[in-house]
Amino acid sequence: xxxxxxxxxxxxxxxxxxxxxxxxxNQILLKIEKSKYSIYGQYVEVDGKEMYLSVxxxxxxxxxxxxxxxxxxxxxxxxxxxxxxAENNKVIIVEYFGYGFSDDISKERSIENIVNELRTALNIxxxxxxxxxxxxxxxxxxxxxxxxQYPNEVKAIIGLDMTVAQLEDEKNIDWDLFxxxxxxxKEDYDREGAYPLILNSLIEKTxxxxxVNSIYNKEQYDMLESYNLYSEEELKVFKKExxxxxSMALLKEYHNNMVQENISKLNDSGFPENLPILDFxxxxxxxxxxxxxxxxxxxxxxxxxxxxxxxKIIVVEAKHETxxxxxxxxxxxxxxxxxxxxx
Numbered sequence: 001x002x003x004x005x006x007x008x009x010x011x012x013x014x015x016x017x018x019x020x021x022x023x024x025x026n027q028i029l030l031k032i033e034k035s036k037y038s039i040y041g042q043y044v045e046v047d048g049k050e051m052y053l054s055v056x057x058x059x060x061x062x063x064x065x066x067x068x069x070x071x072x073x074x075x076x077x078x079x080x081x082x083x084x085x086a087e088n089n090k091v092i093i094v095e096y097f098g099y100g101f102s103d104d105i106s107k108e109r110s111i112e113n114i115v116n117e118l119r120t121a122l123n124i125x126x127x128x129x130x131x132x133x134x135x136x137x138x139x140x141x142x143x144x145x146x147x148x149q150y151p152n153e154v155k156a157i158i159g160l161d162m163t164v165a166q167l168e169d170e171k172n173i174d175w176d177l178f179x180x181x182x183x184x185x186k187e188d189y190d191r192e193g194a195y196p197l198i199l200n201s202l203i204e205k206t207x208x209x210x211x212v213n214s215i216y217n218k219e220q221y222d223m224l225e226s227y228n229l230y231s232e233e234e235l236k237v238f239k240k241e242x243x244x245x246x247s248m249a250l251l252k253e254y255h256n257n258m259v260q261e262n263i264s265k266l267n268d269s270g271f272p273e274n275l276p277i278l279d280f281x282x283x284x285x286x287x288x289x290x291x292x293x294x295x296x297x298x299x300x301x302x303x304x305x306x307x308x309x310x311x312k313i314i315v316v317e318a319k320h321e322t323x324x325x326x327x328x329x330x331x332x333x334x335x336x337x338x339x340x341x342x343x
Contacts, residue, residue: 063335
């Protein structure tokens, strides 16, 4: 028994030693990568932390691209779309705290904190401007909240399959159909955000994610490369940004129903009546919602429109996670036309 205990002790100490070495190496590499590979943007100080933004082009309108759920390499991921839009506009790509090269942050990821941090950063880079927000996925919630709190600072919202409060209403879900299709109950669905923060944080801090990234995320890298819209340099930078995943800020953004809490802060009566909104909806999520949840997404979205003269929905053939690539030509064409017609 003493021999077994000694062997187990030695193995445990070796594993702990390797983890400690990995953690030190990871922290060193994170600092090097932040300095060496943040070549497409600039840092602005917000609440004593550095937020990373990428600014392209010039123009009368300033389009602010906001990342979707967990899109940590935003400055590269949305760069093909940003470069096209920057031919006629100023374009800013934002990386929230905990995303990509932006610093991690321990502050609660409430909608108020996220919007205030975003507002501070934007007003440093482009003071006294009105913004055209282009939110992907969850950023639709932050954009709409920003517009309700600071209406004079938002010229329009152009959604990239953006999240809106009405779509997240669980009353619209057929839970019997959902269980039939997935085997999951409503309780299973609600438990999705109850992951252990400490464990996930240790995976990031110790650098374990860095070592498995090349294997775990190979499919995503190959997918991006297949679009032929990114240079080798851009793909390399994207990989370096992904080494910072998952950050504590990102984990907190989705932990214990934080998303639902943030959504509940929005007025669910529909879009602000005087706000121009162009909403690109990807076909794949519409099909999935209908098949697995019994939700008529387009009907729900049409009910959010409060002013048909300045608000409209355009359905594009695309997947949710890559709508900005799948429908890039349509998005650029319709966006430029929409912005030019804003009075």
